[in-house]
């Protein structure tokens with residue numbers, strides 16, 4: 001392992017080998033966050049019929065012309081039209097139908113008068129509302145006094161005024177969020193063709209690892225990497241499967257990987273990739289049928305801190321991508337953000353695959369020192385620029401380092417919301433300088 005790769009070279013290698021997953025049909029709610037691969041056209045107009053935008057009375061405009069509270073138009077009520085009504089009363093001259101928001105405009109009617117512009121059928125002054133049908137079933141009969149005229153089509157939502165039949169509702173490439181899923185439901189689509197969420201098997205290695213709810217014996221620690229990586233995979237849109245920690249035994253690890261491949265579009269491991277005597281992932285995959293089947297796994301040293309030892313390759317008969325991340329907890333998480341997340345977004349067909357970096361002003365108590373020749377990723381707390389009442393000087397946000405640079409600092413990682421990216425050739429950064437920040441949202 002003498003050669004050193006840059007962060008960008010390693011990521012480029014991974015992205016070259018990873019292809020978007022084949023599209024599948026998914027039920028709407030399963031497709032949330034997925035990329036649509038078809039143009040969806042509207043099969044029938046929305047709304048599908050002319051309907052009322054108000055609770056009120058469907059009338060003929062000539063009947064209410066010139067009406068006022070003093071001289072109301074008196075109309076006989078021929079029935080109720082509730083939302084969902086199939087059978088509609090006909091409104092002839094001198095008649096009105098009581099109508100509810102969303103109900104179809106009955107034949108003969110040209111407009112809707114809101115109930116507040118009438119006596120509500122009570123024979124008194126202007127109504128605030130209608131009596132509930134259950135309490136006053138006679139409400140859809142008798143007479144109504146209308147206090148104001150209305151123009152033709154007033155308070156009527158026309159058929160197709162939202163979207164017309166044959167229009168493209170959503171184009172291929174759209175990411176399905178809540179409002180897109182709502183539109184698909186509204187036009188009657190229960191399933192859509194999308195790129196699926198990748199299934200990610202997360203496996204941590206280390207004989208010292210114990211699940212979080214078990215007490216620690218001598219030399220043991222709780223397995224946190226498989227949890228952070230599983231959570232990060234889910235946050236990236238994947239379907240994660242967390243496999244309990246595997247001990248530092250190459251045969252056990254190989255067997256476990258063989259078992260898991262059936263449900264994996266991508267495998268992520270943590271630990272066992274350095275230069276120790278028990279580096280199980282390297283040992284299990286450097287030479288094995290599993291790796292040879294897929295084309296092999298290459299272990300590398302990156303010019304990066306943290307996250308120096310990394311592995312990537314394709315394993316098993318389906319050439320499933322595997323990313324082997326270093327075991328130090330901060331290294332594993334930073335490696336996920338830099339390499340696994342872009343791979344997952346590529347599998348899903350999501351753009352951009354990388355998080356967008358921003359510039360920010362460094363706030364720190366003293367200068368930061370960084371290793372020469374390595375790209376460093378410090379944890380930070382980023383405050384975006386203030387948008388209201390800001391001056392030109394406020395156009396950049398600020399970032400403050402959280403915790404130190406060491407890769408075992410889990411507590412301070414939990415306080416950070418961003419990574420501070422220090423270029424390879426920078427060894428010293430002063431407070432007040434502009435730095436590159438990757439917000440982790």
Ligand SMILES: Nc1nc2c(c(=O)[nH]1)N[C@H]1C(S)=C(S)[C@@H](COP(=O)(O)OP(=O)(O)OC[C@H]3O[C@@H](n4cnc5c(N)ncnc54)[C@H](O)[C@@H]3O)O[C@H]1N2
Pocket residue numbers: 204205206208209221222223224225226270271272273274275276279306307308309325326327328329331407
């Ligand atoms: N002689 C050298 N030693 C080390 C080097 C080196 O270049 N020469 N590199 C160091 C760097 S940098 C890293 S990063 C680590 C990577 O080591 P491994 O990937 O083999 O990881 P492990 O040895 O298994 O574990 C490292 C560390 O992290 C803890 N760990 C591991 N898994 C978990 C987990 N699931 N949850 C919580 N903590 C975990 C583990 O106990 C170790 O403390 O190697 C350095 N050494």
Ligand code: MOO
Pocket residue numbers: 304305306307308309326328331332407
């Ligand atoms: O690369 Mo290690 O990830 O520096 O701790």
